Amino acid sequence: YTYALRAEVGLPTVTQDGKAVLLLANASTVAEVQEGLAWGAAGLGLLRTELLFMERPDLPSEEEQLALYAAVGAVMPGLPITVRTLDVGGDKYLEAFPMPHEENPFLGWRGVRIGLSRPELLLTQMRALLRAGAHADIRIMIPMVTTIDEVRQARALLQQAMAELEAEGVEYNHTPQLGVMIEVPAAALNAEALAREADFFSLGTNDLTQYTLACDRGNSRIASLYQPLDPAILRLIGMTCAAAHRHGRMVTVCGELGGDPQATPILLGLGVDELSCGPNSLPLVRAAIRAITSSDATKLAERALACANAAEVQALLI
Ligand code: PEP
Ligand code: MG
Numbered sequence: 001y002t003y004a005l006r007a008e009v010g011l012p013t014v015t016q017d018g019k020a021v022l023l024l025a026n027a028s029t030v031a032e033v034q035e036g037l038a039w040g041a042a043g044l045g046l047l048r049t050e051l052l053f054m055e056r057p058d059l060p061s062e063e064e065q066l067a068l069y070a071a072v073g074a075v076m077p078g079l080p081i082t083v084r085t086l087d088v089g090g091d092k093y094l095e096a097f098p099m100p101h102e103e104n105p106f107l108g109w110r111g112v113r114i115g116l117s118r119p120e121l122l123l124t125q126m127r128a129l130l131r132a133g134a135h136a137d138i139r140i141m142i143p144m145v146t147t148i149d150e151v152r153q154a155r156a157l158l159q160q161a162m163a164e165l166e167a168e169g170v171e172y173n174h175t176p177q178l179g180v181m182i183e184v185p186a187a188a189l190n191a192e193a194l195a196r197e198a199d200f201f202s203l204g205t206n207d208l209t210q211y212t213l214a215c216d217r218g219n220s221r222i223a224s225l226y227q228p229l230d231p232a233i234l235r236l237i238g239m240t241c242a243a244a245h246r247h248g249r250m251v252t253v254c255g256e257l258g259g260d261p262q263a264t265p266i267l268l269g270l271g272v273d274e275l276s277c278g279p280n281s282l283p284l285v286r287a288a289i290r291a292i293t294s295s296d297a298t299k300l301a302e303r304a305l306a307c308a309n310a311a312e313v314q315a316l317l318i
Contacts, residue, residue: 005283045276073136111144133173205255241271269301
């Protein structure tokens with residue numbers, strides 16, 4: 001099927017009734033960005049930056065980070081590029097500074113919590129992103145946000161980084177967008193308040209599923225509990241979209257669910273504006289977007305929200 005879908009790479013990602021849905025790629029390396037572009041991505045919805053920081057004894061310098069972000073920008077000139085700030089902790093460790101053993105690492109020192117307690121780390125990354133943003137449409141996204149205070153602190157750091165670059169006479173993006181990953185249930189439940197402070201939302205459905213269903217995403221013993229289509233999660237997605245739209249913010253899905261063509265109609269029906277997925281999923285999700293109408297998607301989402309469990313939702317999709 002992929003061969004046949006290759007011919008559709010250039011076709012617009014619009015629904016049958018003409019609603020445009022931005023289709024973006026997830027990537028961790030420049031090679032993956034190139035692959036995403038080859039499969040017709042309209043930009044990046046998630047550039048993971050962990051690889052740059054891991055398996056080395058030191059932290060990457062601002063210049064080294066700038067080189068990667070600029071290289072990514074050069075592959076996708078003019079297209080939106082959403083870069084997630086460092087998201088280690090949980091099961092990902094850094095050698096550059098001690099990350100003590102924790103009883104519950106996924107509920108511990110992770111994502112933006114590390115960035116805010118090590119502000120020089122986040123500041124350096126933001127400076128590099130602002131500098132790369134002088135020549136590319138680079139947006140900054142904060143992982144693992146739980147409270148509005150984290151967004152405010154991240155924004156203050158971003159402003160500090162801009163003030164520093166201004167004082168140094170270095171070129172930078174004067175109007176950076178700062179977005180928030182919605183992957184903790186509290187963030188979805190407080191989306192209304194977060195939407196006032198964030199420029200955009202991106203749903204991390206992998207962690208949102210893990211935290212909502214209290215189910216370790218990597219534990220095979222409870223794998224049957226890990227159901228991204230559970231109505232509880234769909235409800236959180238719908239609430240997030242409604243709150244975002246009341247404040248004129250866009251919502252992307254960048255978790256695995258964004259790359260599942262079976263889920264595409266439900267996600268669009270719940271109000272998701274943009275989908276981001278691994279390069280290999282792009283053709284299937286493009287075909288799924290092009291196959292549906294907005295009103296069918298809305299009706300499907302309503303029926304899914306009335307379901308009692310993921311199996312009932314799944315049954316609607318066949
Ligand atoms: C997610 O949680 O859905 C996500 C996109 O982030 P990661 O998979 O990198 O934790
Ligand atoms: Mg995540």
